[in-house]
Amino acid sequence: MKMPTVKYQRGDMVMGRWPGSNLYYEVKVLGLDAKSQLYTVIYKDGTELELKEQDIKSAAGFQSRSRSRSRSPSRRRSRSRSPARTTRRSSSRTAAAVAAAAITESAPSSRRDAKLKDSVEVRLSPLKSEAVAEAVPEKNQGRYNLRRRKDDGDFKSVEAKVEQLEEKEAKLAAATPPSTPLDFGGKIGAYFWLLFLPAWVLFLLLQVNLEDPSLANFPPPLPPLEAFWDVQALGFVILWILFQAVLYILPVGKLSEGMPLRSGERLKYRTNGFFAIVVSSVAVAAAMHKGFDLTYIHSHFLQLTAASFIISILLSTYLYVRSHYAAPEQLALGGSSGNVVYDFFKGHELNPRIKNFDLKFFCEMRPGLIGWCLINFAMALAEMKHQGLNAPSHSMILVNLFQLLYVVDGLWNEEAILTTMDLMHDGFGFMLAFGDLVWVPFTYTLQAYYLVSWPNPLSLPALGAIVTLKLVGFYIFRKSNSEKNAFRRNPSDTRLSHLRNIPTATGKSLLVSGWWGVVRHPNYLGDLLMALAWSLPCGFSHLLPWYYMIYFIILLVHRDSRDMSECRRKYGSAWDEYCRTVRYRIIPRVY
Ligand SMILES: NC(=O)c1ccc[n+]([C@@H]2O[C@H](COP(=O)([O-])OP(=O)(O)OC[C@H]3O[C@@H](n4cnc5c(N)ncnc54)[C@H](OP(=O)(O)O)[C@@H]3O)[C@@H](O)[C@H]2O)c1
Ligand SMILES: CC(C)=CCC[C@@H](C)[C@H]1CC[C@H]2C3=C(CC[C@]12C)[C@@]1(C)CC[C@H](O)C(C)(C)[C@@H]1CC3
Numbered sequence: 252m253k254m255p256t257v258k259y260q261r262g263d264m265v266m267g268r269w270p271g272s273n274l275y276y277e278v279k280v281l282g283l284d285a286k287s288q289l290y291t292v293i294y295k296d297g298t299e300l301e302l303k304e305q306d307i308k309s310a311a312g313f314q315s316r317s318r319s320r321s322r323s324p325s326r327r328r329s330r331s332r333s334p335a336r337t338t339r340r341s342s343s344r345t346a347a348a349v350a351a352a353a354i355t356e357s358a359p360s361s362r363r364d365a366k367l368k369d370s371v372e373v374r375l376s377p378l379k380s381e382a383v384a385e386a387v388p389e390k391n392q393g394r395y396n397l398r399r400r401k402d403d404g405d406f407k408s409v410e411a412k413v414e415q416l417e418e419k420e421a422k423l424a425a426a427t428p429p430s431t432p433l434d435f436g437g438k439i440g441a442y443f444w445l446l447f448l449p450a451w452v453l454f455l456l457l458q459v460n461l462e463d464p465s466l467a468n469f470p471p472p473l474p475p476l477e478a479f480w481d482v483q484a485l486g487f488v489i490l491w492i493l494f495q496a497v498l499y500i501l502p503v504g505k506l507s508e509g510m511p512l513r514s515g516e517r518l519k520y521r522t523n524g525f526f527a528i529v530v531s532s533v534a535v536a537a538a539m540h541k542g543f544d545l546t547y548i549h550s551h552f553l554q555l556t557a558a559s560f561i562i563s564i565l566l567s568t569y570l571y572v573r574s575h576y577a578a579p580e581q582l583a584l585g586g587s588s589g590n591v592v593y594d595f596f597k598g599h600e601l602n603p604r605i606k607n608f609d610l611k612f613f614c615e616m617r618p619g620l621i622g623w624c625l626i627n628f629a630m631a632l633a634e635m636k637h638q639g640l641n642a643p644s645h646s647m648i649l650v651n652l653f654q655l656l657y658v659v660d661g662l663w664n665e666e667a668i669l670t671t672m673d674l675m676h677d678g679f680g681f682m683l684a685f686g687d688l689v690w691v692p693f694t695y696t697l698q699a700y701y702l703v704s705w706p707n708p709l710s711l712p713a714l715g716a717i718v719t720l721k722l723v724g725f726y727i728f729r730k731s732n733s734e735k736n737a738f739r740r741n742p743s744d745t746r747l748s749h750l751r752n753i754p755t756a757t758g759k760s761l762l763v764s765g766w767w768g769v770v771r772h773p774n775y776l777g778d779l780l781m782a783l784a785w786s787l788p789c790g791f792s793h794l795l796p797w798y799y800m801i802y803f804i805i806l807l808v809h810r811d812s813r814d815m816s817e818c819r820r821k822y823g824s825a826w827d828e829y830c831r832t833v834r835y836r837i838i839p840r841v842y
Pocket of ligand 2: 448615616620657658660661662668671673682683686690691
């Protein structure tokens with residue numbers, strides 16, 4: 252039997268590749284796991300990682316090659332920077348920025364050698380794949396070739412420039428999106444979702460309109476194409492979006508700072524969502540007072556959905572086109588595959604803005620979310636009209652109040668959305684544009700739509716149990732989201748000092764007690780309990796009003812696994828340690 256070779260011994264100082272990049276740091280070998288053939292190494296900041304042999308280079312060979320590449324004293328200094336050392340200097344830097352400040356191996360040797368003769372090379376190779384490298388203009392690379400002044404011996408000024416350029420390069424490196432593994436079934440998956448999502452919305456709306464919406468009556472008959480089009484409905488949707496846009500830009504409410512971007516910049520967001528829903532309610536009340544019949548929304552639901560769909564397609568096309576004019580640091584990590592359909596679907600640009608108007612933030616928090624409450628309210632009026640009631644049914648009231656609470660809470664704590672995955676990591680493309688403008692307002696309202704034609708009387712104990720469930724879910728959801736948001740905004744907040752956390756090489760820490768010590772996604776747990784409380788008032792006669800619950804389980808399980816891989820990539824062994832300590836993902840002792 253062939254014995255595995257042990258190339259590096261415990262205690263050896265070697266250069267270890269930083270996961271997901273081609274950057275090497277000085278690390279100490281702690282041991283080799285004979286079974287997995289992985290070396291455990293420790294970085295200078297104490298981060299432990301397991302590396303394959305091919306991701307390790309001997310320090311001697313590495314340094315001699317690197318030294319010949321750079322004769323600048325400052326360049327030599329940068330060679331020994333560890334993630335932790337750089338992090339300490341600027342705690343807000345991201346892992347990529349940190350990594351970029353370290354020595355790299357990726358400059359093609361021919362070009363590198365050509366530069367050696369007369370220049371001090373300060374090029375630090377950013378974390379990027381070949382696909383992304385194309386997105387970085389060639390001129391950027393030329394910029395880092397600083398000619399040495401041969402005779403004056405003024406190394407100080409050269410050194411200062413080198414330092415400056417290193418800073419710039421580190422920023423650029425941090426900003427350049429490396430490719431991340433494709434999500435949602437990759438390129439083929441993107442075609443599928445582009446067709447499936449609108450088809451699914453259509454199915455839900457046609458099915459709920461059937462005289463008996465049970466699945467035995469699947470598929471519902473398709474109406475003629477003209478049935479989808481109504482210019483007045485399109486006008487109302489445009490008016491609603493414009494009205495919300497005006498409220499968003501009004502200089503009312505707080506200007507909140509987003510999380511640091513890869514470039515280190517922090518965007519500002521007008522978080523006046525609560526103000527927007529209050530003014531919207533007053534405007535709707537005024538329109539009703541003037542004689543506008545809100546049940547129009549129920550009777551023209553298909554046309555309003557179609558109009559919003561058209562707008563989401565136009566918006567996604569605009570977003571995709573404009574992303575080609577965006578600087579590399581403005582692109583999302585996940586939507587830069589180079590495949591048109593995938594990037595169109597997933598979103599190419601991270602925070603598309605027209606001046607200070609943030610399109611992703613606006614679409615996620617305003618027209619669809621506030622529209623959801625408006626539609627629910629219209630369904631309550633439609634129920635009274637159709638069922639000949641003087642007041643909406645208890646089930647309808649519960650669904651309305653529960654979902655109103657969810658939306659109002661989201662708008663009240665609008666700042667908290669700035670630390671969520673969508674805002675921090677996902678690009679703005681078809682998925683979110685369609686999700687925000689069509690999916691949320693026209694499918695999250697399905698329970699209320701269903702109750703218009705299918706009333707479900709509730710006994711008092713059932714009512715009490717459902718309300719309790721909702722409140723428990725809401726408590727978990729709100730507390731856990733606020734805890735993470737407060738910790739991300741100010742990790743040294745004294746109100747959080749009782750919580751334990753694990754430091755990571757990026758400078759950020761992970762909460763390991765409190766809500767985030769119970770399960771890895773306590774906020775999802777609370778959200779799921781609330782979702783259950785939204786479906787229960789509709790009873791068990793049909794599967795349709797349970798659609799949200801089923802969809803939500805799938806969505807959150809998928810989001811959790813997406814987030815897990817992203818955090819594993821970002822935090823390495825610290826994330827593994829977190830997962831070892833907090834074993835369950837969403838439901839304690841179950842999942
Ligand atoms: N109603 C709906 O349709 C719907 C759909 C989706 C989500 N939601 C809700 O929206 C909210 C936001 O969800 P989200 O999917 O964006 O996920 P999230 O849980 O808010 O954010 C995940 C991020 O939190 C940070 N994090 C993870 N574990 C941590 C820990 N132990 N300590 C500190 N930070 C930690 C990580 O980011 P960093 O480390 O980079 O900061 C991670 O990427 C949730 O409440 C969810 O239920 C609702
Ligand atoms: C089209 C499909 C299948 C997916 C798009 C997903 C999209 C609808 C959701 C992704 C993140 C969600 C979200 C909320 C609404 C739905 C999403 C945009 C949220 C704004 C709802 C209100 C909450 O209080 C919240 C925590 C602010 C939510 C943030 C995430």
